[in-house]
Amino acid sequence: xxxxxxxxxxxxxxxxxxxxxxxxxxxxxxxxxxxxxxxxxxxxxxxxxxxxxxxxxxxxxxxxxxxxxxxxxxxxxxxxxxxxxxxxxxxxxxxxxxxxxxxxxxxxxxxxxxxxxxxxxxxxxxxxxxxxxxxxxxxxxxxxxxxxxxxxxxxxxxxxxxxxxxxxxxxxxxxxxxxxxxxxxxxxxxxxxxxxxxxxxxxxxxxxxxxxxxxxxxxxxxxxxxxxxxxxxxxxxxxxxxxxxxxxxxxxxxxxxxxxxxxxxxxxxxxxxxxxxxxxxxxxxxxxxxxxxxxxxxxxxxxxxxxxxxxxxxxxxxxxxxxxxxxxx
Amino acid sequence: xxxxxxxxxxxxxxxxxxxxxxxxxxxxxxxxxxxxxxxxxxxxxxxxxxxxxxxxxxxxxxxxxxxxxxxxxxxxxxxxxxxxxxxxxxxxxxxxxxxxxxxxxxxxxxxxxxxxxxxxxxxxxxxxxxxxxxxxxxxxxxxxxxxxxxxxxxxxxxxxxxxxxxxxxxxxxxxxxxxxxxxxxxxxxxxxxxxxxxxxxxxxxxxxxxxxxxxxxxxxxxxxxxxxxxxxxxxxxxxxxxxxxxxxxxxxxxxxxxxxxxxxxxxxxxxxxxxxxxxxxxxxxxxxxxxxxxxxxxxxxxxxxxxxxxxxxxxxxxxxxxxxxxxxx
Numbered sequence: 146x147x148x149x150x151x152x153x154x155x156x157x158x159x160x161x162x163x164x165x166x167x168x169x170x171x172x173x174x175x176x177x178x179x180x181x182x183x184x185x186x187x188x189x190x191x192x193x194x195x196x197x198x199x200x201x202x203x204x205x206x207x208x209x210x211x212x213x214x215x216x217x218x219x220x221x222x223x224x225x226x227x228x229x230x231x232x233x234x235x236x237x238x239x240x241x242x243x244x245x246x247x248x249x250x251x252x253x254x255x256x257x258x259x260x261x262x263x264x265x266x267x268x269x270x271x272x273x274x275x276x277x278x279x280x281x282x283x284x285x286x287x288x289x290x291x292x293x294x295x296x297x298x299x300x301x302x303x304x305x306x307x308x309x310x311x312x313x314x315x316x317x318x319x320x321x322x323x324x325x326x327x328x329x330x331x332x333x334x335x336x337x338x339x340x341x342x343x344x345x346x347x348x349x350x351x352x353x354x355x356x357x358x359x360x361x362x363x364x365x366x367x368x369x370x371x372x373x374x375x376x377x378x379x380x381x382x383x384x385x386x387x388x389x390x391x392x393x394x395x396x397x398x399x400x401x402x403x404x405x406x407x408x409x410x411x412x413x414x415x416x417x418x419x420x421x422x423x424x425x426x427x428x429x430x431x432x433x434x435x436x437x438x439x440x441x442x443x444x445x446x447x448x449x450x451x452x453x454x455x456x457x458x459x460x461x462x463x464x465x466x467x468x469x470x471x472x473x474x
Numbered sequence: 475x476x477x478x479x480x481x482x483x484x485x486x487x488x489x490x491x492x493x494x495x496x497x498x499x500x501x502x503x504x505x506x507x508x509x510x511x512x513x514x515x516x517x518x519x520x521x522x523x524x525x526x527x528x529x530x531x532x533x534x535x536x537x538x539x540x541x542x543x544x545x546x547x548x549x550x551x552x553x554x555x556x557x558x559x560x561x562x563x564x565x566x567x568x569x570x571x572x573x574x575x576x577x578x579x580x581x582x583x584x585x586x587x588x589x590x591x592x593x594x595x596x597x598x599x600x601x602x603x604x605x606x607x608x609x610x611x612x613x614x615x616x617x618x619x620x621x622x623x624x625x626x627x628x629x630x631x632x633x634x635x636x637x638x639x640x641x642x643x644x645x646x647x648x649x650x651x652x653x654x655x656x657x658x659x660x661x662x663x664x665x666x667x668x669x670x671x672x673x674x675x676x677x678x679x680x681x682x683x684x685x686x687x688x689x690x691x692x693x694x695x696x697x698x699x700x701x702x703x704x705x706x707x708x709x710x711x712x713x714x715x716x717x718x719x720x721x722x723x724x725x726x727x728x729x730x731x732x733x734x735x736x737x738x739x740x741x742x743x744x745x746x747x748x749x750x751x752x753x754x755x756x757x758x759x760x761x762x763x764x765x766x767x768x769x770x771x772x773x774x775x776x777x778x779x780x781x782x783x784x785x786x787x788x789x790x791x792x793x794x795x796x797x798x799x800x801x802x803x
Contacts, residue, residue, distance in 0.1 A: 197675075229675045229676065230675045231672060231674075232557070232675055233671040233691070234670065234792035235587060235588055237793075238792070238794075239663070240663075246663065247664035248663075249661075249662075250661065251661060252795070253587070253795065254585060254587035254590075254591075255584070255585070255586040255587070257585075257586060258582070258583035261583075269602070278657075289676040292679040293561075293679070329607075330583070331581060332567050332579065333576065333577055334567050334568070334577075334578070334582070335576035335577055337567045337571045340562060342561040344680060345560075346558045346559045346561055347520075347525055347526045347557060347558065347559045347618040347621060348560060349560075350622070351674050352686060352689060360561075462563075463562050463563035464563050464582060466582065
């Protein structure tokens with residue numbers, strides 16, 4: 146086990162809520178089309194002042210307040226997001242500025258494995274926490290997808306939403322048993338482009354086309370699901386080799402809120418009772434890397450996970466990666 | 475000390491070499507203008523087939539060959555770059571695909587602290603290497619800046635070049651003393667936007683303007699240098715608290731190849747003999763995160779660093795961050 150205690154979490158949901166009914170009207174789709182396909186009833190879209198850094202800063206402020214610590218007490222700020230405010234600089238350095246800490250000196254860097262970024266950062270943090278250089282680490286996932294939705298692909302476009310979440314992690318106190326019990330990630334590059342935003346980088350530079358669609362999310366949902374189905378079984382078998390208990394010992398499962406089909410598949414494949422699984426897809430949509438920590442944050446707010454209980458975070462990500470962390474809260 | 479041995483390195487320099495004379499002619503600048511201001515005589519620009527993943531893959535192949543190991547033996551592939559091929563997916567997952575390893579399962583994620591990404595990834599790798607889950611880690615920095623240069627800002631535009639480098643790191647064998655002796659990073663968000671590519675992210679989405687300049691590097695060189703000068707002294711003092719030797723015990727210094735003024739300042743501030751400092755700025759320009767590992771790779775090829783000798787990697791990055799790693803090779 147790698148010692149790590151989630152001291153607190155926080156979240157930020159943009160003010161503007163958009164119902165699937167609104168999107169159906171705007172995009173000339175039959176009533177009920179979106180919910181039936183995606184399971185999404187509402188999602189939130191950031192307004193112009195709600196940048197990624199703004200949302201991440203608000204989530205982090207809430208987490209810091211709940212933990213009762215000040216920003217300057219952090220030894221590291223990890224931004225763990227798939228989207229970004231600027232191509233340069235990286236995301237993390239913008240968050241202290243947004244909070245007014247211009248000269249704090251807290252090291253800031255980004256970890257990106259798209260939808261799994263929070264899970265990866267939590268995993269990495271468990272290696273970094275040494276009680277010396279790294280005593281308290283903040284992880285922030287803040288995602289804006291609403292700039293990059295293509296109404297010509299309504300199934301994908303209606304799936305996504307914007308949100309942010311933050312966690313403060315530290316070494317547990319003496320006598321506490323919080324820690325990462327198992328963690329793994331596998332990347333299968335055959336699926337690297339199954340989830341894609343083609344334009345805006347080295348391959349297809351900005352302004353090469355003026356078609357908004359070239360700068361929007363593309364997702365081959367069936368291929369992603371097929372690959373996830375093929376890989377999940379062997380992945381889980383290898384993951385559980387690290388521990389001496391089985392799936393039924395988990396108290397809570399927080400899957401990536403990828404899609405209704407994805408959540409249904411995960412629930413059946415893992416054969417877990419529905420009340421152990423956190424589902425916030427219907428109200429927030431797929432929020433890329435923020436989905437898992439927002440869902441975990443709400444589960445904590447609702448008292449669904451108690452100290453000493455076991456929780457698994459699991460998901461797929463563009464890459465195509467499959468990753469999970471099992472921790473004792 | 476955190477045990478870590480650089481088994482090997484590799485690099486890739488794009489074929490197309492561009493002289494400062496060519497740029498001066500193209501941009502109507504006086505002969506000698508670029509070299510005088512930046513110290514850059516040549517830089518290389520990637521062609522369309524030389525994507526970030528392509529260059530990173532070639533550098534990694536060379537590193538793997540030099541280490542005598544196969545890709546599938548890696549436990550982790552970290553991409554440590556500031557630029558990207560696509561906004562989604564992240565960079566690292568594209569590299570195995572470029573090498574033909576579609577189903578390897580090697581976990582792939584990105585670490586981004588812009589120009590310091592390689593240094594940060596090396597630092598992180600020293601925490602991850604546990605001889606169990608992580609025995610061999612590849613770090614790849616691959617940068618293309620040539621798409622994002624603004625001829626209206628010739629001093630910045632003429633500074634940058636494209637290149638890639640890779641390192642394979644592992645735990646040392648019994649009896650070997652390779653490891654990270656000291657590492658630190660500090661981020662001062664007052665300077666978050668001193669180095670900026672404004673367009674293409676959440677704040678200024680693609681297609682908001684059709685002015686190439688909005689999607690190009692902006693750098694306030696004097697402000698960056700001023701801040702670096704203010705912060706370097708206290709940073710170094712804190713860094714060397716971790717070790718029982720001084721600057722004069724270093725055998726090699728590999729600074730970020732930020733600019734001629736930056737290199738001159740670092741050399742004077744650290745008061746090191748010039749022959750201990752690696753300088754490849756004149757032939758490659760500033761290659762963002764690839765500058766430090768390309769320079770280190772060349773120093774190794776030239777036999778300038780021997781096993782057991784001490785080397786410091788140091789630089790500034792957009793953020794504004796200052797970071798360094800001192801290691802025993």
